[in-house]
Amino acid sequence: MRTVRFELLRPGELLEEMKRFSVAYLPVGPLEWHGPHMPFGTDPLDAQAVALGIAEKIGGVVFPTLFCGTEAARDPEILRRMGFAQEDLYVVGMDVPRNPVKSCYFPEEVFGVILRENLRQIISLGFKMVVVVNGHGADGQLATGARLAKEFTNTSPATVLFTRAMQKLDEEDQQLGHANISETSMQMYISGDSVRLEELPPREVPLRTCEWGIADALQFQGKGNPEAVVMHDPRDATAALGKRYVENGIARISAQVLDCYEKLCPPSGQ
Numbered sequence: 001m002r003t004v005r006f007e008l009l010r011p012g013e014l015l016e017e018m019k020r021f022s023v024a025y026l027p028v029g030p031l032e033w034h035g036p037h038m039p040f041g042t043d044p045l046d047a048q049a050v051a052l053g054i055a056e057k058i059g060g061v062v063f064p065t066l067f068c069g070t071e072a073a074r075d076p077e078i079l080r081r082m083g084f085a086q087e088d089l090y091v092v093g094m095d096v097p098r099n100p101v102k103s104c105y106f107p108e109e110v111f112g113v114i115l116r117e118n119l120r121q122i123i124s125l126g127f128k129m130v131v132v133v134n135g136h137g138a139d140g141q142l143a144t145g146a147r148l149a150k151e152f153t154n155t156s157p158a159t160v161l162f163t164r165a166m167q168k169l170d171e172e173d174q175q176l177g178h179a180n181i182s183e184t185s186m187q188m189y190i191s192g193d194s195v196r197l198e199e200l201p202p203r204e205v206p207l208r209t210c211e212w213g214i215a216d217a218l219q220f221q222g223k224g225n226p227e228a229v230v231m232h233d234p235r236d237a238t239a240a241l242g243k244r245y246v247e248n249g250i251a252r253i254s255a256q257v258l259d260c261y262e263k264l265c266p267p268s269g270q
């Protein structure tokens, strides 16, 4: 195939690929605050890079990235883990009060409708499998994606997988997070000139989540430190580490897709 990108395919090319390997990928993620050092599109662009990598490796067609994702107001316990003293503060997602600009989050019910319609359109083209490659870790995002994947798998002709672009490198990996070392590294690898570490304060200044809107996943799980300081610091990011995360996502999701596809369409002669 000339390209794996749906928007650049002619009908004949699309039909040819659907006959060979009938899988569509949909990268998804919100335009969101990722610290002063990274672009708004970090999550969807990470998801897009992984989706393109999977399609180039095993086949299938990548749909245009859905720059769409959801967040909700933080509850008191999470606010505490982020380092806030005030329990009734209204903080949506990573939009801490000190940020000079807000994220473009969709309410959960709107995100659900948009994702639903995108899945319906892709399935109506006749794909046997649709793989949502999700770049955003909010609870509402994960629940909505998993719910729709289950629903369409059981009520439409297609199987829908909901997957995460960024996954642990191994069981011991504790570095996942929001705009911390893992995401910053990934973005450096994908588009280095979009990251400017010098927009962050000097290395010795601790980055508190409540002040910078940057976080380790461990903090949300209650395994951070009492000061709510980011431990896996974005100022230690490297493109080489980012490459490992991108390749890890490609390898893990590719294996999952091939396994599922083989069950749907066993190779002929078996």
Ligand SMILES: [Zn+2]
Binding pocket: 034, 042, 043, 135, 136, 178, 179, 183
């Ligand atoms: Zn992110």
